[in-house]
Amino acid sequence: MQQNAVPIKTILFIMSTVLILMSATISALNNYEKYSYETTTINVADNWVKVYSDSISQGNSWSKKVEEGASQGFDCEIKKGDPHPYCIMLNWITPSEFQGLNLSLYKYMTIHGTYDSPSMNDFLRVSLRQFDLGYTQMNKVHTYKYNLIEIQRKNFKDEIRIDLSDLSVPFWWMSMMKGQKVDSFVAINNVPLIEVSTGTHATIGEHKLRISSFDFDREVVPITKVYEYILLVWGCFIFLILMIVSIYFAILLRTKVDNEKNLIQINTALSLRSAELEIFNKTDELTGVLNRAGMQNKMMDCMSQDVLPLTVVMVDLDHFKKINDRYGHQTGDVVLANLGELLNKFIKNDESVSRFGGEEFMILMPNQTFEMVKERIEALRVEIETYDMPIDKPVTASFGVATSIYRIEFKQLIEKADNALYVAKNNGRNCIKHEGD
Ligand SMILES: Nc1nc2c(ncn2[C@@H]2O[C@H](COP(=O)(O)OP(=O)(O)OP(=O)(O)O)[C@@H](O)[C@H]2O)c(=O)[nH]1
Structure with a gap:
């Protein structure tokens, strides 16, 4: 049923009242002579x-x-x-x-x-x-x-x-x-x-x-009086109909406004919820940084916009297995969460960070070369080392960095950064290595 259609009951009521009034009017005029003399x-x-x-x-x-x-x-x-x-x-x-x-x-x-x-x-x-x-x-x-x-x-x-x-x-x-x-x-x-x-x-x-x-x-009863009564009854009836119709449309209008308000509220709640869900879907629960899917989107954005230069930094905690083994898996989780917090603080503007797997993280730094971010990465390395972790030894991380000045596949860029990380690990860890170093 159309929402603004007048209900069938109201139409039936009006039509039957019109019929009753019409037959009463005809009967009054026909029988006037019989009863009014x-x-x-x-x-x-x-x-x-x-x-x-x-x-x-x-x-x-x-x-x-x-x-x-x-x-x-x-x-x-x-x-x-x-x-x-x-x-x-x-x-x-x-x-x-x-x-x-x-x-x-x-x-x-x-x-x-x-x-x-x-x-x-x-x-x-x-x-x-x-x-x-x-x-x-x-x-x-x-x-x-x-x-x-x-x-x-x-x-x-x-x-x-x-x-x-x-x-x-x-x-x-x-x-x-x-x-x-x-x-x-x-x-x-x-x-x-x-x-x-x-x-x-x-x-x-x-x-x-x-x-x-x-x-x-x-x-x-003079005929003029009869006409007056008929006019009065019809007038009252038309007034009643106008009242019913105006009340009906007033209610309809109010319901429509209420419905629109409700709809806006529901839409707002849904938008908020879907925004929350989107963030939730693209965020790593333990560390609060992006998960792989989240990072994938960022990389796609860079690809589609041909962002160059582009620097990728792989960050990997040193001897994390030992931390787990010595202090327990839960403490290991806290260390990972602390690192996530530090990395989230580190990134700015259009940079992003994700958990790449286990204790390994990846930072994406669009429009920047290694030279441009070198000092910031060094400061990050020091911050991690000096951060108050829930273990009695300093936690350190190794960094592998790769920059593309020309357009190359992401896979290749990540491989280059991973290779640099490998070099850093082999170089005694807690250091930063750039591809080709
Ligand atoms: N607590 C905790 N540990 C994890 C998680 N994911 C991976 N790990 C552990 O991280 C450790 C990674 O160990 P390895 O790959 O040997 O690396 P590593 O001990 O850090 O040594 P290097 O990387 O060579 O310095 C493994 O013991 C995993 O079980 C996690 O979510 N929580």
Whole structure:
């Protein structure tokens, strides 16, 4: 798995939350109408219902109030006579006209009932009649403000739903009320009366109206509130996601920094350890000078860089076998270790020293001739002789030196130094011999 990839669990959590929120949002919007409206029902059977027709003025239409079960209405015959023949059903929905219903908070009205007429193109007039002491006169129904809507008969099948914002105050009522303080604004905050009548230009013939109830729907939770809640929930969710993502990346960053720190520490420790190991691998444990492998590297370096002149010094303890025999092998080891220390102190710059075998050591002195190092070697010889060794006799060493001015094989140079050492041994030891001496 990629280290900076968002964990699959987090992705699943976010995706399932998005799905849940989406279905909740869709369901809230779909079911909004069902659950966010409160319905007030007015049963016509509880009302005082009055029916009449244009015959009360100059018309010939005829009407009769009809009660059928829970429904009431009229049987009416529209006849020619009045310029606008009509039949009317008045529903007094409150006992007192001073205390009409306040319908101003309601959004819809549903009429349950039926309407039959000679033509499907007939209309039905529905008016919520407002009682207002400013212009309404007692017992004069025509002074109740008409908040009117005309509905088509073909749309009225068992019930019809009316949007109350479609109500309007008709011009003819305003003209009729001329001289009174009336305005053309819909007012339904004190409605004692619902009037249902045949529409303008009702078709001549039989009209039958039956109404069982009026439902008024009021918005409990306005749709704007629903949008606000949805936005709030989505906002919180997006905020939560941003929080999770930022916390996740902060942790990731910290882990990465910690890992990098750990890695640096491990690398440093490993480098130190490998440096230690390298030194350990190339160092003679007893004497602390280079071992053969260590010296091999130095010689290779000189070869590859064509270092010239180059002096090789072979140092060999004199009569070391006797020291071992007389003082013991352990004391012999201490003598060897002391010599190693002296030799390590002796070398400088790019010089190096190694244990060549047993009690024999080799010093490599690049860019120097015998003449240049002669005095230093002599000083070393004296230092060994005078060094405070753990035996009661001075320890001495013989030196064989060889220098190459021209490029020759290392093997040859060492042989030459070894030959010189042999000469030194044969010359009574504790002395320095150069090749050719
Ligand atoms: N204590 C000790 N002795 C060693 C070690 N390596 C080699 N020797 C001894 O060094 C001695 C070398 O003896 P020889 O080769 O005869 O040389 P020498 O006695 O020094 O005589 P010359 O070189 O001729 O002066 C042997 O007795 C080896 O056992 C070591 O690591 N520790």
